Amino acid sequence: MTAVHQFVPALLPRDATGDHTRALRDALRAVGWESDIYVEAAHDELQHEATYFEKYPDRARPGDILLYQLGTSSPVAEFLLGRDEPLVLDYHNVTPESYYEGWEEHTATKVALAREQVAALAPRAVLGIADSAFNAAELETLGCPATAVIPILVDLDADHGRVDPVEQERLATAHGDATVLLFVGRISPNKAHQRLVEALWVYRRLYDPEARLHLVGPSVTPSYAEAVFAFAAELGLAGAVRHGEGLTPSQLAAWYEDADVFVCLSEHEGFCIPLLEAMRAGTPIVALDAGAVAETLGSAGILLSEARPATVAAAVDRVHRDDRLSAWLVDAGHHRLGDFAADATRRLFVEVLSGVAAQEQVVA
């Protein structure tokens, strides 16, 4: 029986990589394969679904294929480098350390280590799976012998995005008729939240003096988050910038539903799931063309070549003011989502991993 076991540094609930890992395990088991998850750490809720990675040697069987969910540094990488089993990388990108330098040196060191681990693992892998061509290109540059682009498994069922009416009412009451710009993503320098604040400031100056900016995501780089909010306060925007974190899926859906325009000015994105969430919510998108954003977005949004606040503000105004454009973008987003349907993605994973299994049997 084919066995593809996944390794992931941390298995967390309501986390993109964690959800993807578990969904992939279920997909592999559904076609009759063996598939377990090995971790360095797991959240209490998911302890029963994970095994500590150093226990794998006791359970290893001939013919096993190991698949590493790679997005951060971990001792798991060193462990896998010492194994003989065929290795498949599922690469979700690592933010370059330059984004953290000057903000958090320990994070810069950590991501630098992660990039070193990617460089060591890429030539060792039989296949690199990447959720974007942008990520695949990085793997190829690092010597990965073969790559395949398969989107991340995202639960985009309508039910998953059901809106919390209480949260929605609370948000609407707070801002009234003001235009609401939304960005969802961890507060980290590569996401360029300061550019969103700048854009809001210009937008209020030129188009809507009551406009608000809603930021949803954990403050994973505290010094940067403090700077962003202090910057907003200095510009007189303390009351216009609202931060949400630790939201339930239905609360998050309410923030999307409440927004007029989803604005992404990230400078480095390996895929950008929030773009898909905005499409699902029917929120028109304005985004900076950086990293994998263009290929994830397709033509379902206004793609900017620069993040200059005047340009961002003008684009937001255009999308907000032009109903036909807005409706067209929302429609394009709904169609674009079809390309990331979980069924098709599951089939692609099984197909690609079947190829790896067949190839390894021939070699054996």
Added chain:
Amino acid sequence: MPTPPSAPPSAGPDADSGAGSTAPGGTSDVADRIRYLDEVMAEIDAEVRRRRASGDLPAGLERELDELFLEFSPVGLQGRARLRETLSLVDGSAYVDIAVPTASNKAVGSYIKRAMRQGLGWYMNFIVAQIVKFAWSVSRMFHVVVDHIEDLEAAVEAHRTPDLPSGAVPTASDGTTWWAPAAAEALAGVTERVVVADCGDASLVESLVAAGVDAYGVDPSDVALEPALDRGVDVRAEAVLDHLEVVATEALGGIVLTGSIQWLRPNERERLLELVASRLAVDGTLVLHSASPGAWAASAPAVVRDLAPGHPLHPETWAHLLGSRGFAVRATVTGGDDRRLDRVGEKLPEAGSVNAAIDVINELLLGPTEYLVVATRER
């Protein structure tokens, strides 16, 4: 406003998507969508230009916003006000109060606390005196450091060069100059966006666009850009450094540098090179046009030579600077006005000596006036 394509966007990937299946609407459907979005984007750009021209967006405003944000970053402490503000926090923290609060919800609690404060006062005084002494020493050291930094800043400011008269600032050569065909040839086949710095009237931008290159221009002079804006060319009124700051990493397929890059200050030149190396995609093309140092020294107006913060570099120097940042120089071409003296006929008396002298003069003083460096980003 442009009209959206009547057919709804199809499922499937867009032109360069890496995921999904083929669009059922066919390539014309995809082309319609791209054309529509391009038209919308052009109108957005026009709106920004209109706002700038109307004064709604004062020049330098966006740069000021960026600088303001830096003041809140850990690396933004170079701001004098920020330094003094932080120093005042240190001063405030250097005082240790030994009068411990004795209030309590319970009457007996307050009594006990007062008794403890009185009983331990001699001990706390002894310890706190040493802590305060240490804190004030540290604070004093910071004051000395800040004073020293401010002295250094004043000294640096004293060496600041005055701005050049606006008329002395060189404008880019137009697209009909000797190097335009070489630039177009170097950029042929580049599919990503190409920016032309100090584009002036944007003739070069237009000739690149005519050759199928997705080019646009930037120039700090609104006046210089007016003809281009009238012709509807995609240009932005900003300096190349300001522009590259806000361009996404590896977003450009080509960069053409000319004009003011010839006399950037050393720190500005370093910053420009850093930006070029990060904004240009791997395998992207850099085209750099400059006056030759000798020709510049011989022909630039006296005011420019005296006040210019920098001066043109030799092509070999650019090759060195670019090589250290992962670029490989593909070609160096010289051109411009040929001011060299003709050699005299061999039959004339002393022709050999005269021609040798002419060769030396040509080599040292009258060589090519300009050059073009074409480089590729390799890593």
